[in-house]
Amino acid sequence: MLLSLVLFALGVGLISFLFLVNRQINEKFEKNLAGIDLVIGAKGSPLQLILSSMYHIDAPTGNIPIKDVMPYLNPKNPFIKMAVPLSLGDSYRGYRIVGTSANLLELYQAKVNKGRSFTRLMEVLAGAGAAQELGLKIGSTFQSSHGLIEDENLVHGGHDFKVVGILKPTGAAIDQLLLTAAQSIWEVHEHGGMGVAPAIEEEEEDHHEAEHQKEDSTELADPDHDHAETTQQVGPVALTNQENDYASEDHSHDDDHLESITTYPDKEITSLLLQFNGRSITTLNLQRMINQNTSMQAATPAIEITRLYSLMGVGQDALRWLAFIIMGVSGLSIFISLFSSLRDRRYELALMRTMGASPGKLFSMIVLEGLLLSVLGYLLGLLISHGGMELLAGEMKAAYRYTFTGRIFLVEELYLLIGALAVGFIAAVIPAIQARNTDISRTLAEG
Amino acid sequence: MLQTKQLQFSYNRNQVMNFPDISLQKAEHWLLLGQSGSGKTTLLHLLGGLLSPTNGSIVIGDTEVGQLRSAALDRFRGKNIGIVFQKSHFVRALTIGENLALAQQLAGLKPNRERILELLERLNIADKYRLKPDRLSTGEQQRAAIARALVNHAPIILADEPTSALDDHNAQEVINLLEEQARAQGSTLLVVTHDKRLKDRFPNQIEL
Numbered sequence: 001m002l003l004s005l006v007l008f009a010l011g012v013g014l015i016s017f018l019f020l021v022n023r024q025i026n027e028k029f030e031k032n033l034a035g036i037d038l039v040i041g042a043k044g045s046p047l048q049l050i051l052s053s054m055y056h057i058d059a060p061t062g063n064i065p066i067k068d069v070m071p072y073l074n075p076k077n078p079f080i081k082m083a084v085p086l087s088l089g090d091s092y093r094g095y096r097i098v099g100t101s102a103n104l105l106e107l108y109q110a111k112v113n114k115g116r117s118f119t120r121l122m123e124v125l126a127g128a129g130a131a132q133e134l135g136l137k138i139g140s141t142f143q144s145s146h147g148l149i150e151d152e153n154l155v156h157g158g159h160d161f162k163v164v165g166i167l168k169p170t171g172a173a174i175d176q177l178l179l180t181a182a183q184s185i186w187e188v189h190e191h192g193g194m195g196v197a198p199a200i201e202e203e204e205e206d207h208h209e210a211e212h213q214k215e216d217s218t219e220l221a222d223p224d225h226d227h228a229e230t231t232q233q234v235g236p237v238a239l240t241n242q243e244n245d246y247a248s249e250d251h252s253h254d255d256d257h258l259e260s261i262t263t264y265p266d267k268e269i270t271s272l273l274l275q276f277n278g279r280s281i282t283t284l285n286l287q288r289m290i291n292q293n294t295s296m297q298a299a300t301p302a303i304e305i306t307r308l309y310s311l312m313g314v315g316q317d318a319l320r321w322l323a324f325i326i327m328g329v330s331g332l333s334i335f336i337s338l339f340s341s342l343r344d345r346r347y348e349l350a351l352m353r354t355m356g357a358s359p360g361k362l363f364s365m366i367v368l369e370g371l372l373l374s375v376l377g378y379l380l381g382l383l384i385s386h387g388g389m390e391l392l393a394g395e396m397k398a399a400y401r402y403t404f405t406g407r408i409f410l411v412e413e414l415y416l417l418i419g420a421l422a423v424g425f426i427a428a429v430i431p432a433i434q435a436r437n438t439d440i441s442r443t444l445a446e447g
Numbered sequence: 448m449l450q451t452k453q454l455q456f457s458y459n460r461n462q463v464m465n466f467p468d469i470s471l472q473k474a475e476h477w478l479l480l481g482q483s484g485s486g487k488t489t490l491l492h493l494l495g496g497l498l499s500p501t502n503g504s505i506v507i508g509d510t511e512v513g514q515l516r517s518a519a520l521d522r523f524r525g526k527n528i529g530i531v532f533q534k535s536h537f538v539r540a541l542t543i544g545e546n547l548a549l550a551q552q553l554a555g556l557k558p559n560r561e562r563i564l565e566l567l568e569r570l571n572i573a574d575k576y577r578l579k580p581d582r583l584s585t586g587e588q589q590r591a592a593i594a595r596a597l598v599n600h601a602p603i604i605l606a607d608e609p610t611s612a613l614d615d616h617n618a619q620e621v622i623n624l625l626e627e628q629a630r631a632q633g634s635t636l637l638v639v640t641h642d643k644r645l646k647d648r649f650p651n652q653i654e655l
Contacts, residue, residue, distance in 0.1 A: 348538050354497060355595075356525015356554040358518040441492040444532060 001341070004333040005377050011327030012381025012420055013388070018320055019412045020389050024404050025312075029055070029305055031172040034108050037279075038287060039299050040069055041271035046299035047308060053086055053271040054301055056096050056173045059148065060088040060270045064296050067265035069272050074262075079282050082107060082275040085261055087185040089270065090144040090156070095130045097144050097161070097178045099185030099269075101261065105167075107273065108174045114138055115165030119258065122184050125165040129175035129403060136163050144188055159188045175403075182261050182269060327423060334373055334427040338366065342431050349435050350443040363436040370428025371421055378420040382413065448473040448508065448635045449494065449603060455502035456489055463501070466490050469653055471635050473602070476626060479639040480646070481655030490655070491607050491639045496524045507603060525554030529596030529634070531625070533608035535588040537580035543567070543591050544576040547598050554599050566594045569631075570624060586617045590624065597628050604629050606638045610645065618644055 032054050041049040042062030051058035066073075072083050084107055087099030098104075102117050105125075115138045118125050126136050136142070141160040161180060169175055261267065276283045290298040342349075349362055389406030396404045454466040464486045471477055481487040492498040494505060496512050505512040507527060515523055537546045547566070548558035567573040570590040575583055583591060589609065596604050606625060610618035622638070622645060629636040638645065646652075 347536050351536050351538070352549070352553060353521060354495065354524060354530050355550045356521050358521045360518065361553075441489075441497045444492070444497065445488050 001337050001373070004330055004337050005373060005380065007326060007330030007333055008374060008377025008420070008423075009380035009384060011323050011330050012378050012416060013384035014319065014323035014326065014381075015416055016382055016385035016413055017388060018316060018323065019410050019416070020385060020406065020408070021404075022316065023410055023412075024408075027171070028173070029308075031170070032108075033301055033305070034172070035275055036107070036273050036301050037276045037283070038274040039271055039301060040064070040072065040274065040290060040296055041299075043295065043297045046297060047304045049271060049297065049299050050301050050304040051308075052088060053273060054173070056088075056098075056177060061297075063268035063270055064272075065265070066261060066267050066269055068294060068296060069269075070262060070265060072272060072274060073260075079277055079280065079286075080274055081277045082273075084273040085182055085269045086271045086273065087182045087269050089148070090146055090185060090188065091148050091150070092142050092144050092161070092178060093134055094148075094150045095134060095176060095178055096148060097124075097180060097185070099180055099182035101182065104174070104179065104273075107275065108170060108172055110170050110172075110174050111168045112165050113168040115163070117165055118180050118184075119164075121181060121187055121258070122159065122161050123164045123180060124161045124184075125167060125179040126163050127167050127175040127177045127179070128169035130178055131163070131166045136166070138163055138165065156188045181258050182267075183258055183264075186264075186267055327419075330377065331423040331427045334370060334424065335430065338370060338428055338431040339434075342366075342434055346438060346443050349438045350440040353438065353440045354444070359436040359438075362438065363432045366432035366435045367425060367428045370424040370432070372424075374420045374424025374427075375417075377424075378417055381420075448475075449637075450506045451494070451503060453503040454490075454493060454500055454505065456486075456493060456498065457501050464489060466493075466503075467653065467655075471637065471651075473635055474630070474633045475651060476629065476636040476649055477638070477651040477653060478645060478649035479637060479653045479655065480641065481639075482641060485655040487639045487641075487655050488607060491530075491605055491637075494603075494637070495528050495530050495605050496520050522555055525550075526556070526599055527601055527603060529599065529601035529604045531589075531592050531596045531604070531606040531609045533611055535580075535585075535592035537588075537591070537595075539580060542577050542579055543572070543583070546580065546591070547595055550595050550598050556599060563594075563598060566598055567591075569628065570594050586613065586620070589613065589617070589621050593621070593624055593628065597632065597634075600632055600634075602634055604634045604636045606636070606640075608640050608642065609638065610640065610642050615644065618642070622648060 034054075036054060039049055039053050041053060041060070042064050044061030048058045049061050052060045066085075069083075069085075071077060072080055073085070074080075082103055084104045085099075085101055086104075088096065090097040104110075105112075105117065110127075112125065113128065115125075126134075130136070134142075140163045142163075143158075143160060144156050146154040146156060161178070161184070167174065167179075261269070287298040287300060290296055352362065353359070386406035386409075389404060391406075393404040393406065449469070449471040451466065451469050453468065455463060456466070457463040466486070469477075479487055479490065489498065493500050494507075496505075496515070500513055503513075510523065510527075512520070512523070537543070538549060541549060544560075544563055544567075547563045548560070551558045551562075564573060564576065567576055570593060572583075572587050572590050572594070575587060575591065580588060580591070593609075596606075604625070609625065610621055613621060625636060625638065626648075628634075638649070
């Protein structure tokens with residue numbers, strides 16, 4: 001009886017766990033799609049490009065020069081509704097720092113909760129989750145480290161990022177990010193060669209020497225580090241408004257401090273997120289054109305995510321079948337245990353008949369027992385899956401920077417209850433018929 | 448109170464059992480004697496409505512038992528007939544008190560704790576109310592079984608070899624209790640046995 005219960009709970013738990021994981025992963029992926037039609041980045045795996053640029057869970061593929069993507073950054077380009085540059089590769093205590101432009105917020109429909117967006121160099125707008133986990137408040141400062149894992153040896157010394165705003169939670173990957181201007185990333189990587197915001201200039205001077213040496217050693221350990229080549233091409237960042245052909249309309253409010261990144265055609269970014277102005281032959285051909293004729297690659301999120309689903313799908317299907325088999329076996333085990341316990345309880349059943357119980361009553365008693373077992377198993381299973389999800393949530397968060405929860409209940413779980421009751425009923429129905437047909441006289445005579 | 452006419456029963460076609468007509472009046476105590484295989488358990492099951500006769504009629508009170516079908520018969524049996532079996536069986540998962548309450552409930556009556564305690568008191572096993580049946584001795588179990596047969600004030604008490612598994616002392620006690628309790632509530636008592644020790648106890652006897 002106990003074995004059947006445990007088996008049943010295991011089957012239910014596994015299925016419900018799959019539901020939970022599946023639902024939450026789908027939700028995250030869907031939320032992060034954000035209407036992005038094309039991602040342009042360095043050559044490599046298109047899936048990796050999508051994962052790193054949109055979901056922030058894989059390493060970036062490499063960098064691309066801004067001059068190669070100039071046409072897409074031009075706000076006058078009739079085919080492109082929005083273009084968001086991303087500079088990836090740095091982090092603070094495991095949370096990714098993303099150098100970008102302010103229209104990223106528009107793309108994810110993220111709203112500033114406290115403070116304001118970044119408008120100067122080294123200013124940071126923190127995602128809600130990142131701010132909470134890192135204990136960042138407006139005015140907090142921190143230093144970034146190179147790479148996406150926490151490593152004290154790779155800290156970019158001397159350059160303090162300053163938090164100027166915190167976002168409202170969105171449920172998308174942006175919650176776990178630290179957003180700053182793309183220029184800030186270059187700034188950090190170029191050893192303060194560019195003009196810096198006055199607020200941190202003094203401190204900058206003090207640490208300059210020490211930091212320089214440290215950076216050099218870091219570079220040896222990390223040969224594909226990308227900042228060396230851009231050092232010679234530093235010029236003071238004009239912190240004044242300047243008419244610029246490429247100046248994005250989206251940037252009008254922060255043009256006071258930062259220029260459009262198109263001012264620096266020789267700098268690099270990691271990738272570019274594009275939203276088209278509707279679909280046309282041109283936009284359809286764009287991906288092929290980029291992939292064939294340039295040293296960059298372009299990837300369509302929808303296609304890559306579908307590919308990812310189909311890859312995960314195989315494993316999920318296998319697990320789901322396993323869960324159904326476990327449930328089937330547990331149903332069988334409920335059947336067997338009910339059936340064999342009937343042998344022991346024959347006399348009790350006959351006794352109840354003599355005390356006035358009708359055959360129908362015995363039938364419903366046994367069916368009830370099967371149903372009770374399955375409901376108990378179901379509840380135990382949900383406890384396992386939701387409890388397990390809660391326990392795993394911490395680990396999954398550490399690994400993917402995504403928040404998972406076991407505190408949601410799905411409609412599918414209601415269907416699962418119906419399924420569980422059906423298994424309990426089917427397992428109990430034959431023993432119940434036997435109980436109903438108990439020959440009282442013979443059973444008592446054999447007594 | 449209980450009459451049978453030309454009662455016939457057959458387990459299969461070749462073997463037909465005929466039973467003598469019997470007629471028990473209210474509050475009478477009878478002994479039904481017979482060798483093993485003489486069909487006395489079959490007769491008891493017929494009278495108790497556990498088997499349906501092939502032919503003939505059984506009338507209990509003013510109900511023709513043979514006419515009742517399934518659920519109605521079950522309810523009738525629960526309310527009107529208390530049966531004490533040779534070996535006392537209980538629902539093992541329940542306590543003695545719960546077993547008696549179950550008997551009331553299955554007969555369609557409300558569980559009545561006072562009635563149960565009073566009965567157990569009279570049978571001297573009130574302290575076993577909260578115990579599981581297997582914690583009781585054979586003699587105590589038989590008393591609890593008698594309590595169960597009596598709990599619904601059944602007008603007819605049937606006892607199937609109530610003493611055959613007991614030693615002289617306990618057999619004497621059980622039969623005394625049966626008679627006492629049946630008399631106390633004016634029930635008709637029919638004891639079916641091959642136990643010679645009981646032969647002198649009952650003036651009213653039927654031999655099969």
